[in-house]
Amino acid sequence: MDVAKRLVGLPEDGTLVRDHAGVTMTEGESRGLAANDGARARGPREYAAAGVVLAVGLLVTAALVWISATTYVDNENRLLGLRVRDAGALISGALASTQTPLASGAALADATHGDVGKFDTFISRTVARSQFVSVSLWQLGAGQPRRLSMVGATPELASSPARISSFFAEAARAGQLGVIGLLQASPPRLGYAFSSPGLTGRYVAYAESALPANRHSKFQGTSAFADLDYALYFGRGQNSANLLVSDLKQLPITARHAAISIPFGTGAFTFVVTPHRPLSGTFAQQLPWLIAIAGLLLSLGAAVLTARLIRRRNQAQRLARSLERIAEENRRLYAEQRTIARTLQHALLPDVLPRISGVEAGARYETGVKGVEIGGDWYDLIALDEHRLLLVVGDVSGRGVRAAATMASLRFAIHAYAAQDDPPDAILTKLSKLVNVNSSGQLATILCAVIDVEAQRLTVTSAGHLPPLLISNGTSRFVQSEVGVPIGVQTKARYSSVSIDAPPAGTLLAFTDGLVERRGESIDAGLDRLKRAASTNHVGLEDLLSRLIEDVRGGAGDDDTAIAALRWQA
């Protein structure tokens, strides 16, 4: 967690900073809060949305199932209708093969005046290749029809003279094949009679065909109808008494079926078929089921996914709220750190500047924009006597409480050495015993400047510090001295001072590198900027300091900056 890391990554100097435990506590609190949120947000809303998704999924599934099932049924019915019409055409075609031999026989008898021998000879050949079990020739006249000849079995109809008479009369009148059924023999028979009206009408050729045993017969496996079960009835209708033949045991057919009535001579047949497997294929039959199962699974999956997504979103929202709280806490701590650092910094700087006659003093301390930690810059002004003032500006490398502590000890040590009237070079040499870069990792650059307004002398001593700027008569120059090493490099460093005549009226400005240093440019550029800014028209000391902070330091201000200034008038 970046924010938490940032919080942990705050200054390592423990006293000013909330430690890791503080962060852990904050996280713990937010987790607790998240759990509460979870208990509140969970439930109805998640499951309502998932329920809606499930319902919509099921509705769509049901619609698709209905469409596919309807399509399947329509297809099946259409195909079955086509098949039963095909079968009907075949049965109609069988009319010719039944009627032709009888018509020919009747015509032969007519032409030969009932020559039984010729009829028998002709019809015997026919009987041999036909389905007839009995063929006979009858003569009509007054009274009962008289049988002239018989080939095959005895006609069953002969046992009922009344029926034979009316049947032959009807067949003669109709002028087409007369059909009669079912004749109760074993097995039952159908009777066919033909007496052409174009002839004399005195002879009737009559045949009977036997139904298969138990009226049961299958289509041949190679038949175009092998995929159908069927039932063939005599007459119009599916009366079981009139069943001629079927390959089924259970009748009548109640499953999906199609029926067609086929006129056959004076009678008719009814043909009923039912498929024993789907005509449009097994897949078409299973499709509604497949759609139903797939739709159900998809709907359930979508509902679960919806619930999960909503839960994830809620979790993300809770996490975002927790993070926002942590960030808020972090901002607060950060602001607190800054406030503490600034307060401490100002506490370590002199709150009242000493005054001596004829010298005006001013100072500024600006915290760098990165300043969450206390910095190591400082300034100081010490009145050595009524006419001498010591100006000190220093910079301890590094930041944090350690830098501040070193800074404070250096500052107070300078006060002590100045009080015993040590000159600046001696002060710096003594200070170099207090700080050691090898043990503390710290260096300090210090500039000491003494203005003697009575003698009008200015003395400058530098331990690795940038030179002070002397402004007089609208021009400015840096007072270069021999720069000694920073405090902390050598334990017995030697420093030398430069002493110049001070102009009767002038301003001396000492500063830390934060004022002039910018990344990506030479420090000389910053020094030039300072020199130009300080050389402009005469302004009050406070205004000058404000302007330098604003114009020279500018927005870059990463680093802390200390400026101290003396202005004298002889």
Next chain:
Amino acid sequence: MAGVDPDSVTEMSFELADGADGTVTVRIGGELDITNVDELGSAVQRALAEGPERVIVDARELRFADSSAIALWVQWAAAVPDLELQGASPFLRRVIESMGLTDTLGLKP
């Protein structure tokens, strides 16, 4: 977020090379400042513990160094008989001169 990230670490890279003649070369690139100086310091500390004769700080790729970086080099200079800062940019050279550390850091003219 108000203010500036207090923990932003400046981009810096370094490379240590141990020469056979007791010379340790520290190549530093990027910007070295208070935010990352400890990382470099602890890495080089291990190399210094071996007691090399000479440390060369190669600063050709270094764009910026603040006072804490200079303090670190001064520490190194105190720890070995000979330290030389090579390839310092004019900007860096000027800062070191202004601090009176030209000799300490073995900055050649």
